[in-house]
Amino acid sequence: MTGDAPAMLAGMLGVIRRDLLLAWKRPGDILNPLFFFVMVAALFPLAVGPSPEQLEFSGPAVLWVAALLAMLLSLNSLFLSDFEDGSLDQMLVSPVPLPALALGKSIMHWLTSGLPLVLISPVVAITFRMPASVTGFLMITLLLGTISLSLLGSIGAALTVGLHRGTALLSLLILPLAMPVLIFGARTVSLVAAGDGVAGGLYFLGAYAVLVLSFAPFATAAALRISNE
Amino acid sequence: MTTKLSANDLTLFRGERCLFRHLSFALNQGELLLLEGRNGTGKTSLMRAIAGLISFEAGEIFWGDVPVLSDRQAFHGALVWMAHRVGFKADLTLVENLRFEANLRSQSGADFDEVLHRLDIDRLKRLPIRSLSAGQQRRVALARMLLSGAPLWLMDEPFTNLDREGRELVVKLTSEHLDMGGMCIMAAHQDVEIGSNAQKIVLQ
Amino acid sequence: MWKFIHKLASPPHFYGLAASMIPWFVVPGLFLVAYGAYAGLFVAPMDYQQGDAFRIIYVHVPSAYLSMMTYMIMATSAGIGLIWRIKLAHAVAAAAAPIGAWFTFLALATGSIWGKPMWGTWWEWGDPRLTSELIMLFLYFGYMALRGAIDDTAKADKSSAVLALVGAVNVPIIHFSVEWWSSLHQGPTLVRKGGPAMDTAMLYPLLAMILGFTFLFGALLLRRVRAEVLYRERRTRWVREMILSKGT
Amino acid sequence: MGGYGAYVWTCFAMTVVVFVICEWRARLRQRRVYRDIEVRIKALGDTQ
DSSP states (O other), X not given: OOOOHHHHHHHHHHHHHHHHHHHHHOTHHHHHHHHHHHHHHHHXXXXXXXXXXXXXXXXXXXXXXXXXXXXXXXXXTTTHHHHHHTHHHHHHTSSSOHHHHHHHHHHHHIIIIXXXXXXXXXXXXXXXXXXXXXXXXXXXXXXXXXXHHHHHHHHHHXXXXXXXXXXXXXXXXXXXXXXXXXXXXXXXHHHHHTTOOOHHHHHHHHHHHHHHHHHHHHHHHHHHHHHTO | OOEEEEEEEEEEEETTEEEEEEEEEEEETTOEEEEEOOTTSSHXXXXXXXXXXSOOSEEEEEETTEEGGGGHHXXXXXXXXXXXXXXXXXXXXXXXXXXXXXHHXXXXXXXXXXXXXXXXXXXXXXXXXXXXXXXXXXXXXHHHHHHBOOSEEEEESTTTTOOHHHHXXXXXXXXXXXXTTOEEEEEOSSOOOOSSOEEEEXXX | OHHHHHHHHSHHHHHHHHHHHHHHHHHHHHXXXXXXXXXXXXXXXXXXXXXXXXXXXXXXXXXXXXXXXXXXXXXXXXXHHHHHOOHHHHHHXXXXXXXXHHHHHHHHHHHHHHHHHHHSSSOOTTOHHHHHHHHHHHHHHHXXXXXXXXXXXXXXXXXXXXXXXXXXXXXHHHHHHHHHHHHTOXXXXXXXXXXXXXXXXXXXXXHHHHHHHHHHHHHHHHHHHHHHHHHHTTTSHHHHHHHXXXXX | OTTOHHHHHHHHXXXXXXXXXXXXXXXXXXXXXXXXXXXXXXXXXXXX
16 A cells, blocks of 8 residues: 555545435435334344243344344445446546545445444333343444444445345355354343353454454455456 | 557457457557547447556556556546546535545646536536436536546547537547646547547557 | 466466376375275274264264365465466366365264264254354355356456455354354253364274365365366367367 | 164265265366367357
8 A cells, every 4th residue: 555644534534425425315225224123123022922031031132133134234235326326436546545445435334324223222122121231232242343244244245236136145245254243242242131241252342343444445445346347 | 758658468358258459559648549449349448447447358558667557546646537427426416526526536726616617517516416417417527537637538438418519628628638748548439630649549 | 486386377287287186186085085984984992972973073074174174275276366366276266165065064964963962953053163164154155156146257256256365364253253152152061072082093094084085175176177277268279179189 | 883873874975975966066067168168169160
């Protein structure tokens, strides 16, 4: 990377600002995954039954799986409109290093689908009778976990952009990679609920987010170049 | 006059099909390169490949003495590309789109309003790109070129969707750009009269 | 050195060489597997904890090992193909994936069959090895699905290479997280397969099996890569000349 | 096999089956690719 830092930062912030503006003009893109999250979370009690013990026990798992699926849902469109209207071409021929722009897209994805999930999760958690202390940890794990998911998901979205079977394929690519996040996220919350120590899980989620942050923008950039050929 | 852009022995495939073999050219400051050929002969592919979006099967492009692939940023900093798809966000306004462009590439410092006025799109400033006609959108793409400080212009069918006045404007802007030492690669399937020393590549 | 590698990696040269190399893998592979299977089934003493069911490890462990190794081979050659633009490396990656998926399936199936008499159930989520094998199988599926979804071979090569590399970074993490996850599991106490102090009469057949599987895998891989190379080079002169002169 | 015979033999049999399938698929692919090229060359004649 020989690009000067200000140009990279300007490009990245430019992407974030532009896409936030777009999201503002089309709020449905943000709201749909949220509704999806709430609905999937509502499906479980309906399927399992209203027994309070069972709901309390399965709450963390259900919320985490629902969050994971909601993140996947919004990933498919991450690069699609850029690909279709030719602005991806323009981004690829810009002097800003592509990983910086890819990171901007990932951040933007997290801001519009990860963060809202974190914010709305307490409301859903209440319906699962989750105590306030556990809910706090749920939010922290979701916060750390969705960062990794957005970054990892960007790679998948970049690999499948422009392919016809995009959506199903994207899930197939990303879900196995997302397993560690799911395992640590959901288990940590369950452990808190059972009154056990949680530091290990949180450290892992944090470390994993940092690790993914270090390679995902480059992988996404490479994938974008390849997919756009 | 130094050779800025040179291509050596290029071969390009699209999938199974070979578009051309052993293509070479050199472009000096102030020169225009016209790519001609019927539809489907690979004008757009060649342009995308020059821009670095597609990789050549063989051959290399140099910007100055440096292979483009080894310093992509330097090369991309020097080019601006008017593609077939304008590459603007339909839901954002003209100004919002061009402001995003300013984050992506260095600007020439030309006065924003003056450029819009010259292209006759200054009254469309606050409108979303979606509500502009195809011709007006091409004009916004021209504004992107004028606002960027890039010496190398890549124009893919710049006359499409433009009225006579617009076409004349493209010719005028391009010749001004060439006079100032700029370079231009233009794909067109109609005859273009710009400057005196245009090179031609005819693709079959 | 570089020249030698290029000559080796040139498709016509490789295509011929691979054909002559296959027997060199098949013969020792079959010998080792035959010895390992015989000794493992009839000579090795019974495990005092698991009884004769432990003999399943003679196929389970080699296939589990191969499923991991194949992924690493796949990711390494994908990386080589991506960085140095060596087409043969991409062909190796493409050829390795289905074989790896089959061995992963075999490891899963034999592990599950081993689990039935040991745990009384065909599937035990508490076992980290089986669970990470399952995720491994998903990784292979994802890789092959991505390849299948892209028509252009060169593009499929590069895209799937990126995926394989990202997957390779994740494989150790997946293992670690699954281990952590199952260590918290309050389920049936698991018997470690094999165990730390293994009798040599048990160990040698296992080593022979692992080595034999590797040889046979090498033969399978060569055969697949040959087909892959032939497909990728189908428009070239040497393939045309070879087919016109009725060679194989 | 101490009552575990069925399990053990099934596993070994499955292993053989997987190897056979892999080998068979590899040969099949080779044959298909080869035949496709042959057909194409004959169809095109000496034009290419």
